[in-house]
Amino acid sequence: AIQMTQSPSSLSASLGDRVTMTCRASHGIRDDLGWYQHKPGKAPKLLIYSASTLQSGVPSRFSGSGSGTNFTLTISSLQAEDFATYFCLQDNTYPYTFGQGTKLEIK
Amino acid sequence: EVQLAESGGGLVQPGGSLRLSCAASGFTFRSSWMHWVRQAPGKGLVWLSRISVDGDRTRYADSVKGRFTVSRDNAKNTLYLQMNSLKAEDTAVYYCAREMVTDTLFDYWGQGTLVTVSA
Numbered sequence: 001a002i003q004m005t006q007s008p009s010s011l012s013a014s015l016g017d018r019v020t021m022t023c024r025a026s027h028g029i030r031d032d033l034g035w036y037q038h039k040p041g042k043a044p045k046l047l048i049y050s051a052s053t054l055q056s057g058v059p060s061r062f063s064g065s066g067s068g069t070n071f072t073l074t075i076s077s078l079q080a081e082d083f084a085t086y087f088c089l090q091d092n093t094y095p096y097t098f099g100q101g102t103k104l105e106i107k
Numbered sequence: 108e109v110q111l112a113e114s115g116g117g118l119v120q121p122g123g124s125l126r127l128s129c130a131a132s133g134f135t136f137r138s139s140w141m142h143w144v145r146q147a148p149g150k151g152l153v154w155l156s157r158i159s160v161d162g163d164r165t166r167y168a169d170s171v172k173g174r175f176t177v178s179r180d181n182a183k184n185t186l187y188l189q190m191n192s193l194k195a196e197d198t199a200v201y202y203c204a205r206e207m208v209t210d211t212l213f214d215y216w217g218q219g220t221l222v223t224v225s226a
Contacts, residue, residue, distance in 0.1 A: 032211075032212075034210075034212040034213075041218065042218060043111070043202075043215070043216040043217055043218045044202075044216045046212070046213065046214050049207065049210050049212045049214075055214070087151075087152060089152075089212065089213070091210070091211045091212045094157075094166055095154050095169075096142075097154065098151055098153070098154070099151070100151045101151060101152075
């Protein structure tokens with residue numbers, strides 16, 4: 001199975017900060033990667049698909065980049081509603097696999 | 108509005124069985140490939156299973172192959188996961204998710220249902 005290594009596991013930041021988190025795949029997955037936001041007790045929300053395509057309705061402060069094995073999610077200016085856990089998902093090869101998540105907390 | 112609502116979770120003894128349901132609304136369920144994913148307490152997400160639009164093609168993670176069966180009833184807009192021979196390590200929140208039309212990623216998820224396997 002393709003292993004997805006996500007870092008950091010947690011991140012403290014302030015409102016207005018720019019934050020970046022990464023996922024690294026153990027094998028090349030082209031751009032077959034998505035980023036999700038997950039809040040406790042809620043359904044995960046798709047932010048980015050195909051590594052860099054913003055899902056409809058998602059604010060433009062979210063952006064994704066990368067291809068092959070290295071991927072990045074950037075939030076350009078943190079808003080209060082952005083504090084959550086973020087995870088990546090590769091859909092290149094079965095079994096689909098997930099990053100372990102990055103918990104974004106208020107500093 | 109697309110909605111997915113899991114149900115059927117609860118406490119079950121090791122070796123027991125449980126059937127989860129995922130009620131879909133707000134979209135054409137019969138046109139969507141569907142998946143199950145789970146998250147054990149304090150652990151990461153794990154993909155479990157996928158089913159095609161008409162239910163004739165299924166796929167499973169090795170950890171559940173032979174024990175879990177995914178199915179669907181398009182007339183009832185409902186996805187199922189039959190779980191047999193449950194083990195303590197199957198304790199998790201179980202999510203259903205819809206595969207995108209234009210990609211094989213998931214665009215909508217349910218909120219999950221908790222399954223606890225314990226004596």
